[in-house]
Amino acid sequence: MKEHTIQLNLSPERKPKPQSADLGFGKIFTDHMFIMDYTEGQGWHDPRIVPYQPLSLDPSCMIFHYGQSVFEGLKAYLTEDNRVLLFRPERNFQRLNRSNERLCIPAVDVDMAIEALKQLISVEKEWIPKWEGTSLYIRPFIIATEPFLGVKPSSRYQFIIILSPVGLYYKEGIKPVKILVENEFVRAVAGGTGEAKTAGNYASSLKAQEIADRKEYSQVLWLDGVEKKYIEEVGSMNVFFKINGEVVTPALNGSILDGVTRNSVIQLLKHWGMTVTERRISMEELREAHQAGQLEEAFGTGTAAIISPIGELLWKDEKMIINDGVTGPVSEKLFHTITSIQGGKEPDPFNWTMEVEQCIEVK
Structure with a gap:
């Protein structure tokens, strides 16, 4: 300095x-x-x-x-x-x-x-x-x-x-959590402050989280603020879905936070030779993938929890159980690889x- x-x-x-x-x-x-x-x-x-x-x-x-x-x-x-x-x-x-x-x-x-x-x-x-x-x-x-x-x-x-x-952020460790899909309240909109890490974004999320707590769900899955149709974030984390072998995450659009763990996960998955796509994904598409047996895993990513597997989604009174409610192999591998790099237990190929x-x- x-x-x-x-x-x-x-x-x-x-x-x-x-x-x-x-x-x-x-x-x-x-x-x-x-x-x-x-x-x-x-x-x-x-x-x-x-x-x-x-x-x-x-x-x-x-x-x-x-x-x-x-x-x-x-x-x-x-x-x-x-x-x-x-x-x-x-x-x-x-x-x-x-x-x-x-x-x-x-x-x-x-x-x-x-x-x-x-x-x-x-x-x-x-x-x-x-x-x-x-x-x-x-x-x-x-x-x-x-x-x-x-x-x-x-x-x-x-x-x-x-x-x-x-x-650990979650006392249960890397175990799947139950997520409530929020259909009334929104976290942010493009052109607002969603891509900024500012206090107001978190204050506006509390009401929906309060509802999720009453229903005994760990977090809220946020949809876009215009059509309330496309997936954005889960709680205060970015979110990923493994659908028919492809890992999909919502593209950064001005209302989604550019997570450091998100970026790290994308790099790691590509390093392992997996297909990763950043794009819009709707709840209807996710529901169809679940009904077809193609929704293989879902997980949130963030500094606090690193990787948080999702075992159940509740959307419009319809429950979607993911991977039989247990932690999937991709979630598990990501968690252990990132935490091992962070703790100096594994080589750090990305510096x-x-x-x-x-x-x-x-x-």
């Missing part, structure tokens, strides 16, 4: 580290966080690592009133020989900047963001859990901090990174992982 030196203000007291793999997801946070400020006319400035603490914001800050915020999610992994690996962090920060562009937030320098993350993880290395299936979840986010009640892009922002040791070397002595 040539233009900025990261200031260190380390906490004199450290919280106890988790003592088991029963971590849950996003409930425990490390001792420190990274913060950098943006001021119009000055740019991004004052990068610093400080003790994890509440934020002090004016009640009129624009984030509270107009929702100008973006975020990312990625993980750090501890290998068996005690190395720390990140998985494709440059893609996360590149996507953060695409979200910034859509929300009128100033871009961050990708190399600077990665260096800041490496230094923060170097400080917090002892927080990376060592148990199978665990990792250190990384949440970078940007919020508008100008105190002003007019509708315009903010002139001030904060870029923050927090860390959380996590276990996806990035090592974090200990660059700060922590006492």
